Amino acid sequence: MATLSSYFREALKNIEPGEDADHARDAHAEVRNVLQQSQDLRALGINPVLIGSYKRNVSIRRVKDVDVFGRLDAADDTLRPGYALELFHDALLGGYDKNRVHTQHRSFKVDFPDYDLTVDVVPARRAGDNWEIPKKTDQDNRASWIETNPLRLNELTTQANTDFTLNGKGIYVPTVKLVRQIRRTWLGDQPGGLFFELMTYGAFRDNEPQGGSQAEYLTLVLEQIADVLPNVAEDGLDDPTLDGKKIATRATEEDFKIAIKKFDEASELAREALDEDDDCQAAVLWQRLLGETTEDEQVFPTPEYCNADGTRRATATTVKGAGSPAGTGRYA
Template sequence: MAELATQFKTAQSNIEPSPDDWDNAPSAHDEVGTVLAADEKLKEWGINPILIGSYGRRVSIRRVYDVDMFCRLDDYPTDVDASEVLGRAYNVLVDQYGDNHVTLYDTSITVLIPDADGLYIDVVPARKAEDVWEIPTDNGWLKTNPVKLTELKEAKNADYDELYVPCVKLLRQARRTLMGQEAKPGGFTVEMALFTACEEGQVSGQSMAELFASAVEGVADVFRRIADDGFEIPDPTMDGEVLSFDEGADFETARDTFAAAAADARAAYDMAEDQAGKAALLLQGILGANDDFDNVFPMPAGYSPNGAPKAHVTERKPGDRKPTPGNLRFG
């Protein structure tokens, strides 16, 4: 089997958020949190922000374009309307950053942070509702539980011997490569498809090469069922609930794209070690490039960019009458 352990390690490193992203995200979170906490009304409501989303779950990849801030209101009064929560937070942020940097949406406020390399903070106010949370919408309150999702991710990572989180990141990179940065379904849907496939026992592997091939197959199967059978992904944080994703998500394209990628990932894993270059070439087609690397998955040493073994050149010795292959030029 073509394990390519060193190359998978390098690929994992190549898709990690950049040092600037690692610095900008927590810094912007602290800055926006301080701005909101300075407001007397929000302070009265017990504002208590934490990072959620892909960054909060440690599954972000290079580069980080936005960070989700879950603003828990621990002392929120039940007689205050949902729209008042969003309006209050929006006005506070506009006062600080200006209305050209702040946008109000149905369930959140997005802030473009100055001097943070184009980073956005998505501010999501929330109130406690028994064992889950509720976020405000135009139609009242919507139940959610991102804190529990982070806990489940950590448990799954332990179940898979710390390979689950890096595998999620590789799958997010694969989605960007195969479907495009802005295409839907997005990275969260891929992550939840993987979680579902894991829960169903479809995903296994003792190495990253084996796990990745199995994971792409599992995600492809979940997307096939969504596209063909109307399957709904269960919400692992709330019993009896299902997840909803972006309107207009093209699951038929996702089905076909990931099915092809699954075939390539499995073919790469099944190749013999002496076919490592060909295996790497298939994996490069799945994982592609990012802002810093033409191929996030490197070619093994001893192989040309096309996956073929490099020609071995024998060093010439004094008195050797056998010509060295190649076009020698002097002068």
């Protein structure tokens, strides 16, 4: 078994958001400030907060969008969703050129071209223990409210990373990042990163995998995802934040068909890599599984003692030969 744990640590570093994290923080702070400039939104108790993969610390490079949840703490059930969207639109236009603000189904997208980043802003009002966000349909162009609880997913992520550990350190979050990277490598747009994050969450919660390395956790989780994906494609994916609800996805039947096939192959590849005794051969397999970064570099590094083709490099000298030829009893 070639677990190559130190190289998995490097692989994880290679997909860390890097400077995107700084940009995301700055962009969020700026949007938050713009929203809070609006008197109308202040009257409704505007209290924006970060959500999404960046907030949950499961984003991978590159981070291209950041989600801001525009909580209206003082809004009651008389607030119409269309009016809320109007207020957010006006507020954003107060801070940004109209070319940078794009209206979407239930949110607004603000461009940060200098960062090559967008910030998705969604209005939200309290609905009991959960929240509601507007949804504008294409058919009649009328908005309605839809229930959600993205803040709950933040909590569940933190809890899972506390419950599942390797040598006392959370193993859930790094596994999600690797699964997101595999999805990005092996699939097209859909199903998206959040979908596979939640499948990973299900794999941990339902199967409680036990392993001695990142490689083992990733393999076990991939196998579980590959196992349940056909049923999920058929029945939908449970939303862990809302009882009895399913996760909405834009993935088509064809998308799922491809995803089932690809994740089947990916899980088999992971198992082959894990069972391989030769480190160098295993590294090549892990490289195929994890693909390249957005900068076209291998996510999984080639070990220093291996060639790129999976053969082992010849080493000139071994530590065994080191030492002083002078003998013992030296003084300096």
